[in-house]
Amino acid sequence: MPLxxxxxxxxxxxxxxxxxxxEMxxxxxxxxxxxQQALSMIETHHPHVLVTDINMPRMDGYELVRKVRQHPSFRVLPVVFLTERTDTEARIRGYQTGCDVYLPKPFEMQELGAVIRNLLERQYEWRFFSGDRPGLTQPDVITLPDRLSDWQSPSKIDKMQAEAIAPSPLVIDLTEREKEVLVLLxxxxxxxxxxxxxxxSPRTIEKHVSSLLRKSETTNRAxxxxxALENRLVN
Structure with missing residues (x-):
């Protein structure tokens, strides 16, 4: 089934x-x-990616993403902000809230497509090789142009092969405060x-998050x- x-x-x-x-x-x-409608649809349909504006009625994008991140099932759901708010403060708030990518309007559709594809490839590569494929039953093949469908198909690489080539957990040196921040993240x-x-203060937490990103060689919260999950730094 399509993503x-x-x-x-x-x-x-x-x-x-x-x-x-x-769709094309x-x-x-x-x-x-x-x-508000988006939050209800997320809870009902469990999408693979959320693409959202910030300025919306009833519930804006910041609040939407904040509520999404509070739900354990959606804490690593890829989120893309598309918005006319291009000032630095708005972008910082977006990343602090939990978005993965911030695209200012106007934007090119091809760039949006590339962003979504990159987020999905990272997401499903991690899920496949960690053996975590929630909701994927034996007959299911999640389809995406080119190689994502290969990763998701049980006929391509079975779980034993995936475990055999999966990297061993890495050990990184974290302070006690960084460990606390990581668990809460x-x-x-x-x-x-x-x-x-x-x-x-939020500024102090932001410094800890920046240190965690640097030590883990990652670029965003997701x-x-x-x-952290893959390397058993959190449960």
């Missing part, structure tokens, strides 16, 4: 153009016109929420959490 992408945007033209492009690229697409909390739990 499912949720597009959330209150602008009908954007929803239609993005949805049409992604081989994905299944569902669309929401506000954050894995639960889907934002920097602000982590700061409240640890009685530290990759960091995948790295």
């Amino acid at each position: 499912l992408i949720l597009v959330a945007d209150d602008n009908l033209g954007t929803r239609l153009s993005v949805s049409d492009y992604l 690229s081989g994905y299944s697409v569902i669309a929401a016109e506000d954050g 894995a639960t889907g909390l934002s920097n602000v929420e982590i700061g409240k739990k640890l009685y530290r 990759e960091l959490i995948r790295f």
Whole structure:
């Protein structure tokens, strides 16, 4: 079955153009016109990627992603922000909230397609080689143009082969505070929420997150959490 992408945007033209492009690229697409509807659709349909605007009625993109990250099932769901808000503060807030990629409008559809493909390849490469393929039953083959379908097909590489070539867990030197921050990140909390739990400022938490990204050689929160889970740094 095709991979499912949720597009959330209150602008009908954007929803239609993005949805049409992604469907032509081989994905299944569902669309929401506000954050509240998007959250409900995520809980119902469990999409593989969320593409969302920030400025939306009833619930904006920041709040949507914050709520998504609080749900254990969606803590590593790839999230792309598409927005007219291009100032540095808005981008920083987006990454602190938990988005993986921030694309300012106007954007090129080909770039969006490349971003989504990259996020999915990273996501499913990690899930396959870690033996974690939730919701994938024996007859299922998740289809995506080219090699993702190969990774998902049980006939290509069975679990024993995957385990044989999977890398051993890495050992990295983390401070006690970094370990605390990493555990809370894995639960889907934002920097602000982590700061409240640890009685530290968001800026201090941001420094710890930056250190974790550097030590793990990852580039965003989703990759960091995948790295932590894969290498058993968190449960």
